[in-house]
Structures are given as C-alpha cells and as structure tokens.
Amino acid sequence: MEHAKKTVVVCESQPVTVEGVRRLLHDCSDLEMTGSATLLGAGMDIVRSQAPSIVLVDKAFGTQAVLDWIASLRMLGRSTLPVVWGITLGEAEALRMLQGGAMGVIRKTAAPALLLECLRTVAGGTTWMEESIFQESDRPARSGASNLTARERQVAELVRQGLRNKDIAGRLGIQTGTVKIHLKHIFEKTGVRERYCLALNGLKERGVFSMAHA
Known part of the structure; x- marks a missing residue:
C-alpha cells in the first residue's frame, strides 16, 4: 500500500533557494513541496490553508x-512541524530555536542528503539537529549529575526549559545571585561549562532528538 507523501511548505527569504528546495524534493517518493512564501506573514497564511506536515x-x-x-504556529493548533535553517546558526541560537518549538535545526550549507534526512526524521515525529552546530556541547556530562541537590536539580530543569536567571529566581523564590551559585555548583558537578550545554544535555538525556554529522 502506497503511503501519502509528507507535505512541505518553504518560508524562505531567497526565491532562488526556494527553487533549489523544490528541485530537491521533486523526485522524492515520500516528500512533496506544496507551497512557498518569501515573507513570514504569507508563510503563516499558507500553513493556515494547507496545514502541511512540515514548514x-x-x-x-x-x-x-x-x-x-x-x-x-503552535497557537494555531496545527500539526505542522517547524524546521529552522540558516547560513549562520550558532549553538546558543540553535538551542533557543529547539526550546522555542522548532523540531529541526540545520544549516543551509548542509549537504542535500542531510536536509532530506532532517525533513524525514521530523516528519516521523523526532526532533533533529545537525551535530556540527553543537560541537562544544557534544561532550557527555559527568556522572556527577546524580549528585545534584534537590534545589540544583530544580535550577537545572528550569534552565533546560529556557528560563533566564531572574525568571528562575522568581519561580523558586530565591535571589538571582543564589541561582548563579547553584549554576556554578551544577557546572562543577556535571562537567558542563555553559547553560546552553546544560539544556542540550537535558534534551539528550530525554532522547527527544536525533543528531547527524554534516
């Protein structure tokens, strides 16, 4: 039995790039580009009318x-899954996208086969990101993570959710300086050096995404 193709809408600032994606997907048996827009507003209109699998x-x-x-997009209640790509895409910025609801993060410099892998993985319901974006944060955390105090685990979890220090302080009813002290202890115990690495390790532990080499 033949399965229906997953539909893709491209919201891209460069028309030439849109055409490149169209050609890439043209011969795919499982993916089909059904629309494009060069402005975010127009892209949202297409999502509303088509409800594509991926944007x-x-x-x-x-x-x-x-x-x-x-x-x-999330407020629309659609099942459309967003994938963000860009020419320049750093670790912290990519993690913000994942925390903000993106299901895929990839650079435009990635090989065409890698873009297809990204789209197919996301279409299957798994978050995907290009591993080379996270070169620094790809170090495994030390086993000291299990030695975190209850408060340190609370702080770590809120960091993983994308909260800033002052927001964490407000949530837990403590001072911002106290949050910084907890983070210092967390970094020492886990071997993680920065907060976005901590958040990324949290996502890895949950097994919520797939990583691939460029």
Missing part, C-alpha cells in the same frame, strides 16, 4: 521574529 523557515527573517512565528 521550513529561514532564520534570516530574524531570530526573535522566527521564534515569535513558531509560537504563533
């Missing part, structure tokens, strides 16, 4: 603009 969004529209767009 590929250009980070060049602006990090915060894309995060807000993804938040609006």
Whole structure:
C-alpha cells in the first residue's frame, strides 16, 4: 500500500533557494513541496490553508521574529512541524530555536542528503539537529549529575526549559545571585561549562532528538 507523501511548505527569504528546495524534493517518493512564501506573514497564511506536515523557515527573517512565528504556529493548533535553517546558526541560537518549538535545526550549507534526512526524521515525529552546530556541547556530562541537590536539580530543569536567571529566581523564590551559585555548583558537578550545554544535555538525556554529522 502506497503511503501519502509528507507535505512541505518553504518560508524562505531567497526565491532562488526556494527553487533549489523544490528541485530537491521533486523526485522524492515520500516528500512533496506544496507551497512557498518569501515573507513570514504569507508563510503563516499558507500553513493556515494547507496545514502541511512540515514548514521550513529561514532564520534570516530574524531570530526573535522566527521564534515569535513558531509560537504563533503552535497557537494555531496545527500539526505542522517547524524546521529552522540558516547560513549562520550558532549553538546558543540553535538551542533557543529547539526550546522555542522548532523540531529541526540545520544549516543551509548542509549537504542535500542531510536536509532530506532532517525533513524525514521530523516528519516521523523526532526532533533533529545537525551535530556540527553543537560541537562544544557534544561532550557527555559527568556522572556527577546524580549528585545534584534537590534545589540544583530544580535550577537545572528550569534552565533546560529556557528560563533566564531572574525568571528562575522568581519561580523558586530565591535571589538571582543564589541561582548563579547553584549554576556554578551544577557546572562543577556535571562537567558542563555553559547553560546552553546544560539544556542540550537535558534534551539528550530525554532522547527527544536525533543528531547527524554534516
């Protein structure tokens, strides 16, 4: 029995790039590009009307603009899964996208086969990211993570959710300086050096995504 193709809408600032994606997906037996837009607003209109399986969004529209767009997409209640790609995409920025609801993160410099792998993995319900983006944070945490105090585990979990220090302090009813002290102890015990690495390790522990080499 032949399975229906997963549909892809591309929200991309460069028309030439849109055409490249169209050609890439043209001969795919499981993926089909059904629409494109060069503006975020127009892209949202297409998502509303088509409810595609995946929407590929250009980070060049602006990090915060894309995060807000993804938040609006989630509020629509559609099953459309967002994948963010960009020419420049650093570790902290990519993690913000994942925490903001992106199901895939990939650079435009990735090989075509890697983009297809990303789209297929996301279509299957698994979050995907290009491993080379997270070179620094790909170190495994030390076993000291099990030695965290109850309060340190609370702080670590809120960091994994993307909260800032002052928000964590407000949530737990403690001072911002106290949050910083807890983070220092967490980093020492786990071997993680920065908060975005801590958040990424949390995602890895949950097994919620797949990583692939560029």
